[in-house]
Amino acid sequence: MESAEIARRWLSFFEERGHRVVPSASLIADDPTLLLVNAGMVPFKPFFLGEQTPPSPRATSIQKCVRTLDIEEVGKTTRHASFFQMCGNFSFGDYFKEKAIPMAWELLTRSQADGGFGFPEDRLWVTVLHEDDESAELWAKEVGVPRERIQRRGPKDNYWHMGVPGPGGPCSEIYYDRGAEHGREGGPEADEERYLEVWNLVFMQYSLSQVRSKVDFDVAGELPAKNVDTGMGLERMATILQGVDNLYEIDTTWQVLDRAAGLAGKKYGSDTRTDVGLRVVADHARTAVMLIGDGVAPSNEGRGYVLRRMMRRTIRNMRLLGAPDVSMGELVDASIKAMAPQYPQLEQDRERITKTAVAEESSFLSTLRSGTQLFDLAAGQAKSAGAASLSGEEAFRLHDTYGFPIDLTLEMAEEQGLSVDADGFRRLMQEQRDRAKADARAKKTGHADVSAYRGVADAMGSAVTFTGYNEVVGEGTVRGLLRDGSAVSVASEGDVIEVVLDRTPFYAEGGGQLADAGYLQLANGAQIEVYDVQQPVPGVIVHRGKVMAGEAVLDLGAQAVVDIERRRAISRAHTATHMVHKAFREALGETATQAGSENAPGRFRFDFHAAGAVPQTVLRDVEQTVNELLAQDLPVHAEVMTQAEAVSSGAMALFGEKYGDEVRVVSVGDWARELCGGTHAQRSGQLGLVTLLGESSIGAGTRRVEALVGTDAYRFLAREHLLVNQLSDVLKARPEELPERIGGMVERLREVEKELQQVRSAQVLAAAGGLAASPADVFGVAVVTHHAPDGTSADDLRRLALDVRGRIPAERPAVVAVAAQAGERPVVVIAVNPAGREWRLKAGALVRVAAQVLGGGGGGKDDVAQGGGTDASKIDEALRQVEHTVGSTVTG
Structure with missing residues (x-):
């Protein structure tokens, strides 16, 4: 049975039993504690934690997962893999053990002709937590598993929790007996290579107050609603159903x-x-x-x-x-x-x-x-x-x-x-x-414990209402105050605090859009300057700021006032990002999709996928296309619709973004349509002008464009125009002649520099005869050390060393060491003739001695080697050290 068929059967089985089929979430985790989705339940975590209300009491999915903890073991064994798919069925306060256990057994043992996986019942074993009598009885009486194939195990194997206070509960696992050729008898307790785990049923029924380890935790009591989280590894199932020994086959x-x-x-x-x-x-x-x-x-x-x-x-x-x-x-x-x-x-x-x-x-x-x-x-x-x-x-x-x-x-x-x-x-x-x-967490949480925000959310009982699409001034009530990461009931003048209102027009940073700024005016006269807005946990919008006057007190009414000029400037930049994104896709193809952005007042940064540098002609065409559309003054409007409606309308969803069942689609006329939760201009004409500053690489396959919008773009172009006029006056040329005129000047400058270098090289090499004629005699070795003029290139030093070495009689052992400050760093080159090498003198070893004095390193062959360092003031000392090392080598 192919993997795709295994997936189809799983989803069909649970859909027929009232489960909502949920597509796999992106591998990019919508969770500040995770880089990537590493378990099937991760996308459902807010529902299990009670942070959000699930759209359906039952769900099923096949979730893409990546785990990298065992990456070094991949390939060395046939069990470890970095990518896998987890088939799951979930109940959020609906059914519990009494339905989860029979459904799992039914799908596993139903014949393949009837849509099941066709596992022989007599080859299946189950495990339960040693004290979970309820599950054991369901397996024995409701399903009919012989009691000798029901094994009780400790919390290390059969208890699940998240590693932090929160939901937890016993597990019940199903194992498949692969046969005597794979190990010894005795069930999962005896050999988990022979008895392969295929299904794990987690019954979340307790609230844990303290979690010290996998097996050491405190149970505070039962959860108000019991949940089910089950998982079946698709690759492991394919291994069994395809009759192969391991997941690589x-x-x-x-x-x-x-x-x-x-x-x-x-x-x-x-x-x-x-x-x-x-x-x-x-x-x-x-x-x-x-x-x-x-x-x-x-x-x-x-x-x-x-x-x-x-x-x-x-x-x-x-x-x-x-x-x-x-x-x-x-x-x-x-x-x-x-x-x-x-x-x-x-x-x-x-x-x-x-x-x-x-x-x-x-x-x-x-x-x-x-x-x-x-x-x-x-x-x-x-x-x-x-x-x-x-x-x-x-x-x-x-x-x-x-x-x-x-x-x-x-x-x-x-x-x-x-x-x-x-x-x-x-x-x-x-x-x-x-x-x-830590940097990523600090941006969202300000170093506060996330549980502090969850405490505010629990006290509120509902998510904060964002009103900023329609207003920039709004009324609300203070529902949470935090100072230094802890909840407080009052904050005094001068305190840096975080404020949660039940309603707010302030936009929290997200989707590439920077946060709003402004102030809060409390009913008692207190005023709080707001300089950042974040959403550290879903549904909680946090205003970060400073109490400028009076006292901030819980449950007071507050007027929230957004800095309108900043909001407008950011909104214009966000709309411009959508338009530039669409223009790049038209110019480069549909693969030029967004890979990140930042929308700031008057400017934006846009990252997109591209195999190589974008030609200047394409940048010019994109800029022209966008500005022509600005002149058309297209309406910018937002609609809320289902995901299916959004996709059919041509709206584009961005990788890594998490969308609900209902999505917000922002359109610029009938031209650009994207799923987006940010704020925007009302018409394209309000952007005024968009200027692309240039593009660059930020990694393999990803490019970055930076641009200015509105008055910022105008001021930039005004400065550019003034600069062009100044150059025209200095060079006595029309603006359109400047590229050719300046190009000619640069080329002539290069020619002069080349001629100067040739003169320097000739002067350096002219010293070769004199150096070779008067070497120092170090215990019979002809040693030449020379500090060449600053600016001598490494190539010229090499030519000089070889020239001097060639002028010394071949029968006499010789070492030539020349050094100079080449650019900002000292460079040393050492050459040793064949007779010198017979005396155990090696250029590579000597150059390392000199380079060490210079504060660097070097290497090369026995006949010629090069090194460098950071301290040019020690060139003469380095040359003396070479001469000393020659002496100690031949006399040692």
Whole structure:
């Protein structure tokens, strides 16, 4: 049974039993504590926590998930995978154990001809929490499972909670007996390799007050509504139903693995090393396609880093397997063919996904070439210092600054007889991740405990009403006050606080739009300046500001006044972003979709997917198209409709955004239509003018455009016009002649600089004869040290060293060391003739001595080597140290 059919049967079964079919949410988690969705229940978390009301009491889904905790184990075993799909059925206060247990059994054991999975009943075992008599009796009496196949286990195996105070409850799991050839008898307690878990039923019925560990927690009491969260791994189910031994041999993974093997000219099953490499490629390539499909772009932080790491592991493993340098295009094609039957959007996004993957491959292949040279330099310095290992700091620098993967650093170090301080590297990586997560949380929560906001939400009993689409001044009541992350009932003048109103016209930062600013006037005369607005948890809009006068008190009435000029400027920028997005898609194709934005007063930043730099002609055309539409003064209007209606109307949804059943569609005339929750201008003509400042790369496959809107755009163009007039006066040329005139001047300047360099080179080389004629004699070695004039290039130093070395008689051992400040850094070049090398003198070793004095490093071959540093004032000292080292070497 193919994976797509397993998914279809699951959804059909539960839909027939009153469950609402919910499409898989994006892998981009709408949760500040998660980078990516890692479990089937994540999209339903607000319902289980009571933060939101579910649209239906029953739901079913097949959720895409990515877990990266075990990424190093992927490929080494046949159980670990970074991407998987979790089939789930959920009850929000509707049915409980009495229905969840029989439904699970029915779907598993119903014949395949009747739409089930056809599992033999006598090969199924179940487990329950040791004290969960209710579940055990349901399995035995209602379902008919023999009691000897019902095993009771402790909370480590059969209790679920979120790791923090909140809902929790016992689990009941279903296991499939794969047969004696897979292990020993005795049920799941005896061998979980033979008895494979296929289904987990979680019964959330308790409220936990303290959670200290998986097995150590306090139960405060029963939940007011009992919930069900079940999960069945689709890939694991496919393993059983397709009669294969592991998840790498099921249909959706095997297609990618087989293509990788073909490209590399390898056969799966031939040897362990090859099998591991092919499994890594199959898993990571498929995961990368799913991540790019959901709008993740390779980068050096967050979820973009997860994607980049997986792609680079894929590319490197393909190279180690012997595949051609360029293979990502083929792997993407295989992954899309494997997964498109379940996710048709992948086929529609094929061009964008492929371009992103191929661009990252090209970038990484360049990194591999340059990174190898940098690694060689670092390894050489470690060896010369007598170290047996590469420091964690050096490994982290190679990874963080140059993108060199740590696993490649480990492998290459081993080849050179060095170890790597992997613990130090991991510590630095974790510190970096912690900083990134803390920054993200701080933006939303101001370092406050999220539970403080949930406490306000619980006290209110309903979500804050946003009125800002229709008003910028509104009345509300203070329902929450927080100071230093804790709830308070009163705040005094000068306090920095957070205020929650039951109604507010203030827009909370989101969807790329910056927050409103303004002030709150309380009924007792107190005034609060508002400088930021956030939504740290769903339904709670927090006004951050300072009490400027009086006292802020709970339950007082308040007038909320938005800074209208800031709001208008931001709204114009947001509308301009929609228009530029549409214009780029028309100019570059449908793959030029938005990958991020920031809408600020008078300016905006727009990120979009593109394989390479956007030509200036396209930027000019986009700018012209948008400004022509501004002149048409198109109406900008918003409508609320269902998602299906929005899609059929041509509205575009952005990757990573979470939308409800009802969505808000913003249209600029009949031209640009997008799902959007932000504020906008009323007509396109209000934007006045849009000026694109330029575009640049922010990562493989992603470009960034920055632009100005309205009076900011006008002031920019006015300054540009003044500058052009000044240049025209100085050069006595018309504006249209300036490019040619300035280009000619630059070209002449380059020619003069080239001539000057030739003169400098001649002057430097002119000294060669004199230097070679009077070398110092150091215990029989002719040693020439020379501090060349500042500005001498590294190439000229090299030519000088070789010229001087060539003028010294070949039978006499000779060392030539020349140095100069080349640009902002000192450079040293050392050459040793064959006779000198016979006396154990090596240029590479000597140059490291000099470079160490200069505060840097270097390396090269025994006959000629080059190094550098940071302190040019020590050039003469470095040359003296070279002469001293020559003496100690020949006499040692």
